[in-house]
Amino acid sequence: MSNQKDLNRFIIAQKxxxxxxxxxIRRGRKTSHWMWxxxxxxxxxxxxxxxxF
Known part of the structure; x- marks a missing residue:
């Protein structure tokens, strides 16, 4: 697997x-778990x- 494919899995997972x-952030109120x-x-x-990590 190429390095680009390795990185793309993070982009897809976090989209x-x-x-x-x-x-x-735009609303000024955090309600879900994404901060970390x-x-x-x-x-x-x-x-x-x-x-x-």
């Missing part, structure tokens, strides 16, 4: 959630298992 996140992968944390700030 719907990205649209929802953008809509929530739309805006990844800086290394060392988070304490959860998810923040380690």
């Amino acid at each position: 719907t959630d990205y649209a929802a996140a953008l809509s929530e 992968y739309i805006f990844p944390q800086i290394k060392g700030l988070g304490l959860s298992e998810t923040s380690r």
